[in-house]
Amino acid sequence: MPVPNYEPWDETRAAEVIAEAAKQDGACMPILHAVQRTFGYVPEEALPMIAQTLNLSRADVYGVFSFYHDFRHERAGRHVMKLCRAEACQAMGADALHKHARDKLQIGWGETTADGKVTLEPVYCLGLCACAPSGMIDGKVYGGLDNAKLGKLIDRARAA
Ligand code: FES
Structure with a gap:
């Protein structure tokens, strides 16, 4: 999947x-x-515009926006890394892997690195449970992740 160029x-x-x-x-x-897709997040200013277009209340639109974790409050980094936190991945050591990712990137869930290169997000099953622990970068899925593999993916994303 191509790296998005947000406006x-x-x-x-x-x-x-x-x-x-x-x-x-x-x-x-x-x-x-x-x-x-256009701006890399859903700016606060867009919510009343959407409400007016659909003849809904701002609260209705905000309710939909805040219910789905996929919608961001802040612009995503150049690369979006999603790591699976669901059961099969948890059973295969995802927690330790995720700590490694957060430490290496020096950010928490939902945050973007200071250089704007990588946003780290949780995801709940990528359908790759047989290859747990799994993750996805810019829409491409990866299974069988360990600290070394994930570290290389992070280095590659930050270098790009
Ligand atoms: S539980 Fe992680 S890919 Fe299914």
Whole structure:
């Protein structure tokens, strides 16, 4: 999956993105996804724009936005690393692996490294349980992760 090149926040651009996505059925989710794909997160300013477009209250839109962990409050880093915290991965030592990742990146869950290169997010099963512990970087999945493998992936992402 190509590394996203997020656009800076721009209200006019957001209005275009929202109007285009609003043509789809059940538009709230598609709009939120479209806004996040464009800007790397869902800016606070976009929520009332979405509410107005869909004739919903701000609270309705905020409720959807905050319910789904995939929607971000802050711009993602250049690379998004998701590590699986579900049961099969936990059973295969994911906790220690995740601590290694957080220590190496010097960030916590949902945070982005100071150089803006990597955002670390939890995910709950990638369908790769047989190869646990698993993770995903920029949409590409990796199984059988250990500290060494994950460390190389992190180094590669930070160097790119
Ligand atoms: S539990 Fe981690 S991939 Fe399924």
